[in-house]
Amino acid sequence: MKQFTSIAALTGLISLANAHGFVTSPTARMPGDAMASACGQQVEVNQQSDNYGNIQGELQVASGQSDYSASECDIWLCKGYKFADNKDNVYSYTAGQTVDFTVDIRAPHTGVANVSVVETSSNSVIGSPLISWSVYASTATGVTANETDFSVTMPDDLGSKCSTAGDCVLQWYWYAESIDQTYESCVDFTLGGSGSSSGSGSGSSSSSSSSSSSSTAKAETTPAAVETTSAAVETTAAAAETTTAAPVETTPAAPVQYATTTFATQARQSAEPSVEVQTASAVETTGSSVVSTKPIPTDGTAQEKLNFVESILKYLAN
Incomplete structure (x- = not known):
C-alpha cells in the first residue's frame, strides 16, 4: 500500500x-x-x-x-x-x-x-x-x-x-x-x-x-x-401560508411532480408535516379535526381553566 x-x-x-x-x-x-x-x-x-x-x-x-x-x-x-x-x-x-x-x-x-x-x-x-x-x-x-x-x-x-x-x-x-x-x-x-x-x-x-x-x-x-433552475424546485411562502379563518373542506391537491435531470437527481420538498391550529371555539363551529395550540390559561380564574379543559375533552370525545 x-x-x-x-x-x-x-x-x-x-x-x-x-x-x-x-x-x-x-x-x-x-x-x-x-x-x-x-x-x-x-x-x-x-x-x-x-x-x-x-x-x-x-x-x-x-x-x-x-x-x-x-x-x-x-x-x-x-x-x-x-x-x-x-x-x-x-x-x-x-x-x-x-x-x-x-x-x-x-x-x-x-x-x-x-x-x-x-x-x-x-x-x-x-x-x-x-x-x-x-x-x-x-x-x-x-x-x-x-x-x-x-x-x-x-x-x-x-x-x-x-x-x-x-x-x-x-x-x-x-x-x-x-x-x-x-x-x-x-x-x-x-x-x-x-x-x-x-x-x-x-x-x-x-x-x-x-x-x-x-x-x-x-x-x-x-x-x-443540462441546466436546472431554482424555479423547478422553489416553493413559495404563499404555498404554506395559513389563515385564521375556519378551514373549508376541499379535495386533496394533486401530488407534486418533481423535476428530474439527466443526472438522476430530484428536487424534493420537505416531507415534514406542518400542523394547522385553531381555538376550541372554532373547532366546535366547523367540526374540523384541528387542535388548539393555545396554552392552558395560567393567569385566569379556576373556572376559566376548567372551561378550557372541558373544550378539549369535548373535542376528543367527538
Whole structure:
C-alpha cells in the first residue's frame, strides 16, 4: 500500500510537469477502467490526475509497470484513451458540417499540429488533415487565438467508414518538437449524409446519435450540458401560508411532480408535516379535526381553566 501511494505521488509530479494541452470542446475522450486494463493502472492514474499530459510521460510511467500492454494500450492513438470508457460522448455530424473546437494550452512549446479524421482500427488518418499548423504554440510569439479557437469542416468523401460509433475520431495532434512531447485529444463521432456547411459546430451526444436529422446535428450539445433552475424546485411562502379563518373542506391537491435531470437527481420538498391550529371555539363551529395550540390559561380564574379543559375533552370525545 505504501509503495502504491509513493508511485501515485510520483506520477502526480510527472503530470504537473507535463500539463500542457487538451481539447475542452467538443467533449474529448477521457481515461477510465478500460484504459487501465489495457495500459496499466499507473498509466491511467497518471492521466486521471492530469489529462493534459503527453504520451512520452505516459511511456515513462509504463516502463516500470508489468500490467502495461503496448499492443492493447495502443498509446499513440488518443493517448491510449478507450472508446469503451467514452460511449456516452459520441457526436453525430453530417458531411459538410462545421465543428467548433476549443483547445486549452497551458504552456507554449514550438511545434506542429493538426486535426484529422482518424480510423481507430488502423490508427491511420483518412484523407488530408482538416486543419493544420506548420508552426504551433511558438515560444517566440506565444499561443495565438486561431490555435485555440477554430473550426473544421466535416469531409463528404468518407462513405460509410465513420457511420458506426467508435470507428473514427476527430484527433487533435500537437507535437512540440522543441521539447519532444506529443499531445493528443480525440472526439468520438459518427458521420451521416450531407448537411449544411454553415452548421454551428458539434453535433448531438450519443443519446441522440441514432437520429440523422440535420437540425439535431446543427445544435451543439455536450453530454453534461443540462441546466436546472431554482424555479423547478422553489416553493413559495404563499404555498404554506395559513389563515385564521375556519378551514373549508376541499379535495386533496394533486401530488407534486418533481423535476428530474439527466443526472438522476430530484428536487424534493420537505416531507415534514406542518400542523394547522385553531381555538376550541372554532373547532366546535366547523367540526374540523384541528387542535388548539393555545396554552392552558395560567393567569385566569379556576373556572376559566376548567372551561378550557372541558373544550378539549369535548373535542376528543367527538
